[in-house]
Amino acid sequence: RKEVEQDPGPFNVPEGATVAFNCTYSNSASQSFFWYRQDCRKEPKLLMSVYSSGNEDGRFTAQLNRASQYISLLIRDSKLSDSATYLCVNTNAGKSTFGDGTTLTVKP
């Protein structure tokens, strides 16, 4: 079993849809959590950090549930430009563990 697990998708949604991704992690010592976005053949870039209190950045909402060891990302009003792979990441003492990503395609 991988330390960070994500549904690979693909998720194919129309513009304007709301889509949610989940991620589970097995290392209960993980300290920090993130969602990164990776476009095809490009490097990962930070989308947002994830906190137990939840955090929102425009159309994006992230949530951490430490008791259940899962992280979620909600994207509202999807845009064509949201099409990418979304990577769930947890970090402990400087070492980051990435999931294999969930692929989102937003269609007109």
Added chain:
Amino acid sequence: GAGVSQTPSNKVTEKGKYVELRCDPISGHTALYWYRQSLGQGPEFLIYFQGTGAADDSGLPNDRFFAVRPEGSVSTLKIQRTERGDSAVYLCASSASGFGGETQYFGPGTRLLVL
């Protein structure tokens, strides 16, 4: 300012050869990370530097892999006796201090192909 840069952008080598991959982090960033990414997978942690020292090298797959950061800035990942299974994109990232929930800034990667 300049982001993380990596050279070469592509490297093709033959099985058994030695390769060096270079990473220039963002100026002033103390922490530097190396990852390996295969198609369809997320980045796989290899090693993490705090300054000049390797704080965690638990991800290096075997003793053919070695990384250095002698002056706490530029880092080189060295792979000896390359194997076809080493083919992947090697990503480097840096962060300001390496402590807490910091953003890691990635370079564009080096695509290594071992024939």
